[in-house]
Amino acid sequence: MSHHVNTEVGRLGTVLLHRPGPELARLTPRNNDSLLFDAIPWVGRAQEEHDAFADALRGRGVEVLYLTDLLAETLAGPDARAELTDQVLSSPRLGDALRARVAAHLSYLDPAALAGVLVAGLAHEELRLGPDRRGGLVYTLMDRHDFVIDPLPNLLFTRDSSIWIGDRVGVTSLAMPARRRETTLTDAIYRHHPRFAGTEFVYRPDLEPLEGGDVLLLAPGVLAVGVGERTTPAGAERLARRVFAAGLAHTILVVPIAQERATMHLDTICTMVDVDAVLMYPNVASTLSAYTVIAGPDGEDPRVDGPAPFLRAAADAMDLDRLRVIDTGLDPVTAEREQWDDGNNTLALAPRLCVGYERNVETNAQLERAGIEIIPIAGSELGSGRGGPRCMSCPLLRD
Numbered sequence: 001m002s003h004h005v006n007t008e009v010g011r012l013g014t015v016l017l018h019r020p021g022p023e024l025a026r027l028t029p030r031n032n033d034s035l036l037f038d039a040i041p042w043v044g045r046a047q048e049e050h051d052a053f054a055d056a057l058r059g060r061g062v063e064v065l066y067l068t069d070l071l072a073e074t075l076a077g078p079d080a081r082a083e084l085t086d087q088v089l090s091s092p093r094l095g096d097a098l099r100a101r102v103a104a105h106l107s108y109l110d111p112a113a114l115a116g117v118l119v120a121g122l123a124h125e126e127l128r129l130g131p132d133r134r135g136g137l138v139y140t141l142m143d144r145h146d147f148v149i150d151p152l153p154n155l156l157f158t159r160d161s162s163i164w165i166g167d168r169v170g171v172t173s174l175a176m177p178a179r180r181r182e183t184t185l186t187d188a189i190y191r192h193h194p195r196f197a198g199t200e201f202v203y204r205p206d207l208e209p210l211e212g213g214d215v216l217l218l219a220p221g222v223l224a225v226g227v228g229e230r231t232t233p234a235g236a237e238r239l240a241r242r243v244f245a246a247g248l249a250h251t252i253l254v255v256p257i258a259q260e261r262a263t264m265h266l267d268t269i270c271t272m273v274d275v276d277a278v279l280m281y282p283n284v285a286s287t288l289s290a291y292t293v294i295a296g297p298d299g300e301d302p303r304v305d306g307p308a309p310f311l312r313a314a315a316d317a318m319d320l321d322r323l324r325v326i327d328t329g330l331d332p333v334t335a336e337r338e339q340w341d342d343g344n345n346t347l348a349l350a351p352r353l354c355v356g357y358e359r360n361v362e363t364n365a366q367l368e369r370a371g372i373e374i375i376p377i378a379g380s381e382l383g384s385g386r387g388g389p390r391c392m393s394c395p396l397l398r399d
Helices: 043-059 067-075 078-089 096-107 111-120 136-141 182-192 233-245 310-317 332-340 361-369
Strands: 012-017 063-066 147-149 162-165 168-171 200-203 215-219 222-227 251-256 270-274 277-280 289-294 303-309 324-327 347-350 353-357 373-377 394-398
Touching (some): 012 043, 012 067, 043 353, 043 373, 063 067, 067 078, 067 111, 078 096, 078 111, 078 182, 096 136, 096 147, 162 182, 162 215, 162 394, 168 182, 215 270, 215 310, 222 233, 222 310, 233 251, 251 310, 270 347, 303 310, 324 361, 361 373
Parallel strands (some): 012 063, 168 200, 222 251, 277 324, 353 373
Antiparallel strands (some): 012 394, 162 168, 215 222, 251 289, 270 277, 289 303, 347 353
16 A cells, blocks of 8 residues: 655545544543543543544545554464564563463453453453462552553554654654553554555654654655654654655754643644644744754755744745744633644644634634634543544545
8 A cells, every 4th residue: 555645734545543442441530640641531422522533534535544453453463463462571560470471361362352452451350360360479469450551542642653754654752651552553553564564664663752743744845843742852853864864855843842731742732724824822833943954965964053933944944935824712811721622733634624623612713714624523532631633643645
């Protein structure tokens, strides 16, 4: 199959989603902070909202792939199964006796059931112990509410664990401990699933911290990379070197952003809605800066210029007179509320056609007034993990 993405707004052909499942039911008031959720979502309603999101995409001709389906198909191969099982068993917190019990438990599972455990985790009380009912010292000392294998509720946000730049995929390096195992699943899919046979990689999980929500493909050959809570300067530099070496871009804008929960990724404050228009949080629009990184000649270090105002640097790199800016909300209070509710985090299906949360009424009205059609979706439960339509989608193919 051909997969290729070089803009944020080219007509979307294929997208990778993850339908939330039992892993969300693992969230409790005791663990939701460590698992990076701000609230305990209503799982059934979250699934309904996600199904409506997927249907909205299909209704516009987008092919929707589900990560768990691809994972189950990948695990049908012995190499991928052994690799992902060994990765779980390598956790140093298991100990030898519990490791043996977990290995035996996983060996009974068919590919679909194994995929379910790798995503939803394995609770203490779910472990099959065998006739002697013994799990060893580690198992005995675990609290009955502990997980033998941790769940991955943030897998919902497929944008973060992999990005496509041109015809290459970058499997990213996630910063937060609760999310790091996500990339073992996406990495295995891209390396072992027949749909992605021959795919070349532009980034790998063992490199410096870099997350997909911080990478915007502003135009063919032009990337913006946010540096803040999740993506480090070293990660941005590593991506620049690898992208330049592969000839995938000529300019990368590195954009420092506040290291705060409300601005964890660049796409929480800015997304593209047309070839020359961005939706942007007004509180940062005039202050956001960028360093322009250009490939050095003959393998030399990339050249770094700046800082300069982000909007000016982006327009210059994109060969535009200026970028049109559409503000989140109108008054400061509404802007702050709708930015927190992922008002900026839209997914473009084509130029001037976007998906956004229906709750961001003023931002959606702003988009409509600017000539951007918005497809509103419910997100009262999906948004509890601080992510919008762009966060929940990994484009695999765009015009």
